[in-house]
Amino acid sequence: MCIRKQTLGDISIDNNVCSPNVTYSTGELTTTSSEPITSTTYPPTIYDCDFECNCTCNWKHDDTINFKWIVTKGSTLTTNTGPDGDHTTGSRSGFFIYIETSSPAKFNDTVRLISPDLIVTNDEQCFRFYYHMFGSDIYRLNVYARINGNLGKALWQKEGNQGNQWLFGRISLRGNIQQPIGQPYQLVVEGIIGRGFQGDISVDDLAFNQGPCPVSTVCDFETSDLCSYVNDPTNTIDWKRFQAGTDSSLPSVDVTYSSSHGHFMLLKSDNPSRIGNGRLLTPNYPDTSGSCIKWYMLLENTATLNIRTYGFGAINSNILYTIHGTHGNQWKLAQTTVRSGSSYQVVFEGILNNTNNTLDFIAIDDIEIKSGVCDELGSCDFEKDLCSFQYLKADFDWKRTSYNIELFNAPQFDHTINNRAGFYLWMDRRQTIQGRKARIESELMLVEVRCISFWYFMNNTVGAQLNVYIRDPRSDTYSLIWSKDQIHGSFWALQEITVRPNMTVNGTNRFTIVYEAVVGSKTGDLAIDDLSTRSGSCLSATPPQSMYQCLDGTLIANTKVCDFIVDCKGGEDERLCGNCTFEGPINPLCGWTDVSKGSLMWKRGSN
Missing domain, CATH: 2.60.120.200 (Jelly Rolls)
Incomplete structure (x- = not known):
């Protein structure tokens, strides 16, 4: 089957943003690809x-x-x-x-x-x-x-x-x-x-x-010069460049090549009784009001990795990022924001504890330092790429697309820019086998009270599901925190979920968010957009007492619910109005009106 492409000639720019908000986040990406610096x-x-x-x-x-x-x-x-x-x-x-x-x-x-x-x-x-x-x-x-x-x-x-x-x-x-x-x-x-x-x-x-590969914005450790990274002379154990696949107890592939021919930096002692620490320092970087450090990592057993800075001849006591213990056997992408009023070096500080007479190790690869603060945790509008999300192995993948790309066969507008050219994640209509799943996973997040927010689109599907899980990557345990299998119409709906520590696997200190689409008996449109998280509870989860919140986030007066006039885009304010208990203090008749003629009339009463 071949469908000829249309020739389009539009050039557009959109969503130029400068944000004063600063955070750090960790995450996982499908690939790391970078153009040469020059x-x-x-x-x-x-x-x-x-x-x-x-x-x-x-x-x-x-x-x-x-x-x-x-x-x-x-x-x-x-x-x-x-x-x-x-x-x-x-x-x-x-x-x-x-x-x-x-x-x-x-x-x-x-x-x-x-x-x-x-x-x-x-x-x-x-x-x-x-x-x-x-x-x-x-x-x-x-x-x-x-x-x-x-x-x-x-x-x-x-x-x-x-x-x-x-x-x-x-x-x-x-x-x-x-x-x-x-x-x-x-x-x-x-x-x-x-x-x-x-x-x-x-x-x-x-x-x-002939000669080395061109210098890239990413240090991938594929050449012996290590991008001018150096070990701290005070180390008790040094970081070493290591080839993937040469030791069955270590990563079988690197990040750069995704093969056993690639290299990464490794911190590991030669026997369990030898515990210690090692620091790997980057070259000097100029002062910055906010730069984002990204790297891939794998930790084993009880190892600890800290990210710090070095300046004025001393290690900064402030730890920008720390992680302890294993979090699964896949490379994880992490990131943190650094600020410095003077030139600095980034320090990757590994601590090997070798608890229970088991060797720890820390592996890092594909380090990148770019101007500008890091993105929010678990956040993406999909206008450029998948941000820090990664496809999880499933039956098929979510598709990052737009109405224009699908030739008018998908949600007409995205949520971010409300435009036909805007991007979102979509469950492809060609997926027709009921029960097949697509999954995408966020970066690692600390276990705390956190608000998850996203917009979703469900229209003309039958039996399709959108599920949201929190996952413990160490035990590969999924905990369902939200699910939807009912359509609401041709518009974007807002959903917010407050995640609390007691919802995660006991003993875990970090989790990821997984968005899952499940194919139903009829495939229509199921899409997600503008995913985000923030610390604290979801403040807007409960509307004011006198207001009703439509699925798209719009607030209407409670008196407009079940008044036989559709005020919400999806009509949900009038959808379940046949049932009435006559108990509510506001709009107790649920929109019903007495149209009796003569001396007998319906009246609301109580015992």
Whole structure:
């Protein structure tokens, strides 16, 4: 099935915001992808290809499989997947390669593009490329080093929908090719087809350079210089650069490459009796009124990680962020805001306790420091991306989309900007198997009284559910705190939930929020937007005594409820008005009016 895309020519800007509010939050993301800090010009090589020749340059298709990468320009054949132009020229006239996932392609079909021979060397070398993975059925993109015809383990891997954008990929080759110095190998770019036709994966601007990969805004520890990070000379245990997958007790993949060929920084002692601490310091950063530090982490057993700053020759006593103990076996993204009136260094301080004679460890990867304060915990308007939310493994994924993208087949307006171009998360109407689920998870939050707020849209569904859970990632325990399975009409409704410590798993100190969509017997529209949280109870959860709160947050007088006049957008003020106990002090007749004629009349009485 192929649906031709429309050609659109609109350019818009919206939602420019400056906020004085400062907080820190932790979270988890699907990927970390960053453009180089500066544009560097490298000499051309036989491995470079921008596909502007309407060919694959010196790269060859794998003739042992039936499917091939397709060279094209403009957009791919199917709507709601693939780019609308190439990366090289940024226009519809530029060329790129992609995999076509419409019929006759089927799940797990594979395409491969193979480079000319490269030679293993001890020198720094880098493979660079851009990739586009947009669509609800996106599966997997791999890069391999093929040795004597064998692929082995992937050097680099990405899976799932990465958003409607070209992203920068890079692989540091030195030390990652399992072949002796001086021997040949080939790079292989492999795309694997997902379960539906909205799974087009695109690649552009393949390039190779001698020397290190270009400097990025993210420190990924893929080169031995460690981005100029250094250990504190007073450490009792030093942080070390470690390759994923070389120890079964440690992370099997890193964050940067999502493979066993990637690296991360590790703090671990060599035996349980050796306890201690280690500090890893970043390079100097200038004074800031608010910068956001983001990093991925994994903690084991009873380890503690503190984030601090170093300035004027001393460690700042103020701890910006702290976390203790394990929180599951997946990489978690954390973030915190730093302010400093002078130049500073960020300090990653790990403390190993090795409780119960069990080795602790702390792993960190993909550290980024950007100007501007961090986002609120558990908050996202989806206008740019998923913020600090992450898709959880489920039957399918929520789809970040808009009315314009869906070609008028979804909620007409988002809630944030009340516009057809505005984004939200949506349960795709093509999901028709009842009971299938999609889940998205927030970052970690401290257990405390907290207000969860979100807007939801449920219309023309039958049996579909929207559920909200709080999850303890350590025990993988889900606690249902809110559920909705009734439609309310074609408008956005506000929901606020106060989370209290007694609602979480006993003994846990952090939790995440999970939003779950469940397919019903009829698929209409189910969407969420403008998710947020704040410390304290939800103040607006209970309206004033004389007022009634509509689902969209509008307040109307209680006297307007059940008066046979619809005042709420969804008509809920008149929906349940057939029943009346005649007990209320306000509007005791529930809108009923006595229309008796003659001497007998209905009157409200009591015993």
